[in-house]
Amino acid sequence: MEQRRILVAVTGGIAAYKIPELIRILRRAGACVRCAMTPAAQEFVSPLVLQTLTGHPVRTDLFDASQEGEIDHISLADWAELVILAPATANTLAKMSCGLADDLVSAVLLATRAPVLVAPAMNVNMWEHPATRSNMETLRQRGIRAIGPEVGELACGWEGAGRMSQPEAIAAEAGLLLGSRDLAGEVVLVSAGGTREPIDRVRFLGNRSSGKMGFAVAAEAALRGADVVLVAGPTPLATPAGVRRVDVQTALEMRDALLAEFERATITVMAAAVADFRAARPSELKIKKEDLAADSGLTLELTRNPDILAELCARKGDRLVIGFAAESHDLMASAQRKIARKGCDLLVANNISSETSGFDTDDNAVVFVWPDGQVEELPTLPKRDVAAQLLDRVAKARGGDE
Numbered sequence: 001m002e003q004r005r006i007l008v009a010v011t012g013g014i015a016a017y018k019i020p021e022l023i024r025i026l027r028r029a030g031a032c033v034r035c036a037m038t039p040a041a042q043e044f045v046s047p048l049v050l051q052t053l054t055g056h057p058v059r060t061d062l063f064d065a066s067q068e069g070e071i072d073h074i075s076l077a078d079w080a081e082l083v084i085l086a087p088a089t090a091n092t093l094a095k096m097s098c099g100l101a102d103d104l105v106s107a108v109l110l111a112t113r114a115p116v117l118v119a120p121a122m123n124v125n126m127w128e129h130p131a132t133r134s135n136m137e138t139l140r141q142r143g144i145r146a147i148g149p150e151v152g153e154l155a156c157g158w159e160g161a162g163r164m165s166q167p168e169a170i171a172a173e174a175g176l177l178l179g180s181r182d183l184a185g186e187v188v189l190v191s192a193g194g195t196r197e198p199i200d201r202v203r204f205l206g207n208r209s210s211g212k213m214g215f216a217v218a219a220e221a222a223l224r225g226a227d228v229v230l231v232a233g234p235t236p237l238a239t240p241a242g243v244r245r246v247d248v249q250t251a252l253e254m255r256d257a258l259l260a261e262f263e264r265a266t267i268t269v270m271a272a273a274v275a276d277f278r279a280a281r282p283s284e285l286k287i288k289k290e291d292l293a294a295d296s297g298l299t300l301e302l303t304r305n306p307d308i309l310a311e312l313c314a315r316k317g318d319r320l321v322i323g324f325a326a327e328s329h330d331l332m333a334s335a336q337r338k339i340a341r342k343g344c345d346l347l348v349a350n351n352i353s354s355e356t357s358g359f360d361t362d363d364n365a366v367v368f369v370w371p372d373g374q375v376e377e378l379p380t381l382p383k384r385d386v387a388a389q390l391l392d393r394v395a396k397a398r399g400g401d402e
């Protein structure tokens with residue numbers, strides 16, 4: 001999104017409190033962000049907050065001569081390469097669908113030639129009302145892109161469709177709408193999450209991987225124009241925009257899915273925590289303690305799972321393969337041994353010794369380890385930022401822009 005001009009138009013819904021986070025994500029991705037607000041929006045979030053985060057005055061009034069003096073509403077509409085309407089109220093969607101222009105936001109929406117992404121957010125009954133349905137249908141037919149709303153518990157106390165999509169998802173969708181990035185033309189294959197190795201019909205061996213790191217890599221790669229396939233172990237995480245997802249359960253299923261996609265992939269990022277061992281003879285039925293002698297325990301024989309990363313590296317040719325290594329101690333030495341053993345192009349050593357990084361956390365502390373012995377230590381960062389840093393290195397290695 002480097003230097004791309006995005007206008008965030010905010011209307012009067014409770015989800016306006018998430019807009020500062022959206023702006024933060026867009027700016028972190030390098031975008032130049034300006035904001036416009038309806039009078040109702042200012043009841044939910046202060047223009048001063050958005051002004052501070054964007055670094056630009058926030059336009060709120062169509063008829064304020066001083067604001068029009070700064071940049072008039074038509075210039076603002078022309079300036080934008082993309083307009084994000086978030087949260088999009090039922091009211092403003094209705095105005096858009098009719099072509100009304102009686103406040104600054106609706107006037108800009110009518111005047112702009114840029115693509116518009118709307119993120120509706122409202123009470124479920126407002127969303128399901130035939131008027132809103134018909135307005136959305138009209139807007140879609142006109143080429144307006146919509147993201148969400150999501151289903152869940154709503155601020156008004158109702159349950160159902162109406163929650164604004166998360167800022168990360170809106171930013172990812174915006175990235176797709178803005179077009180090609182430094183990974184355009186690349187096919188990125190990402191593995192994410194843990195695996196589940198069955199013991200019997202109800203039990204499994206698993207691990208604490210949440211999939212957040214791999215999902216962040218997939219989302220970031222899609223944002224940068226790559227064709228992304230995400231092979232995911234069991235996780236409740238939502239599929240990032242523009243990503244094709246293949247769900248698997250076991251290490252063997254993950255291996256099959258990755259091998260099926262690997263030929264086409266130019267870049268493979270193995271962020272999944274694949275089980276090293278599986279039960280040698282999983283039971284078809286539930287193992288019952290009543291079937292065992294009263295004082296006996298249960299001995300489980302484990303067998304080794306294939307080493308998928310080593311297998312992919314062995315057949316990689318000129319493709320890039322990046323591995324992850326979760327280390328609780330002796331991080332650097334273990335990572336250097338691992339990259340030599342596996343033969344990957346870059347190893348991301350993951351410090352899982354701290355409560356705030358590694359498995360099932362939002363942040364990560366990693367060290368990039370290169371085959372020639374070079375290491376690069378990153379501070380603790382949100383996983384999305386770690387993904388961006390990783391893909392900067394990957395794009396450079398593939399000869400694209402950094």
Ligand SMILES: Cc1cc2nc3c(=O)[nH]c(=O)nc-3n(C[C@H](O)[C@H](O)[C@H](O)COP(=O)(O)O)c2cc1C
Nearest residue numbers: 011012013014038040041089090091092121122123
């Ligand atoms: C506390 C509160 C929360 C509201 N939340 C929403 C909402 O999430 N979505 C919506 O469409 N309208 C919501 N409304 C109603 C809008 O604020 C109202 O329709 C307003 O006219 C929208 O103006 P605008 O589209 O110009 O911003 C809410 C109103 C109040 C008082």
